[in-house]
Amino acid sequence: MSEHNLDKEKLKKLEDYIDGLEEKEGCLINVLHEAQDIFGYLPEEVQLFISRKLGLTAAKVFGVATFYSFFSLEPHGKHIISVCMGTACFVKGADKILNEFKTRLKIKDNNTSEDGMFTIDTLRCVGACGLAPVVTVDGKVYGRVKVEDVEGIIKEYTEG
Structure with missing residues (x-):
């Protein structure tokens, strides 16, 4: 894939910025x-474009993009589900909740559903241990989540 395969409008927006x-x-x-923010993630072509525009090596851009966990090199789903796996959440069954989300969304090796609607990941600690186990969807916090709550949480985002 090359710069020529990228969305021209999005590339122009980045160039203008x-x-x-x-x-x-x-x-x-x-x-x-x-x-x-523009592309939803940082594909290699965008990193190369940035390196050329800023006069930096591609290695420098890639190094920064991979160092900070905020940046993603893979596309995300429309909705981001994060399951806290900190000690309090894990002890209260966060692993079972994570598996239920993966099963219901048919997520296997990568972390995004085939329809591109959901990406699931884990967090080390949300800082809301009193609400354990905690799940966030697009930043909205769900506390004291049980396995049987997973279906309802998913429906909020598929039927809304």
Whole structure:
């Protein structure tokens, strides 16, 4: 895949953002954030485009993109489900909740459902241990989640 296969409108939006920066030095993280907001993730072609526009090596851009966990090199689903696997949540069955989400959404090796609706991941600690086990969907927090709640949570996002 090359730059030519990217959405031209999105690429133009990113280019305009970069061109509008007064100071290009030290702005890589901001540019990566903007690119991820535009494209939804940071495909290799976008990283190469950024490296050329900022005069940085591709290795530098890739290094920063992979160092920070906020950035994703793979496309995400429309909705992001995060299951807390911190000690309190794990002890209260977070692993069973995670497996139920994966089973119901038919998620196997990668973390995104085939229809592109959901991506599931795990977190180390949400910081809401009193609500364990905790699940977030697009930032909305669900506390004291039980395996039997999973179907209802999914329906909120598929029927809404």
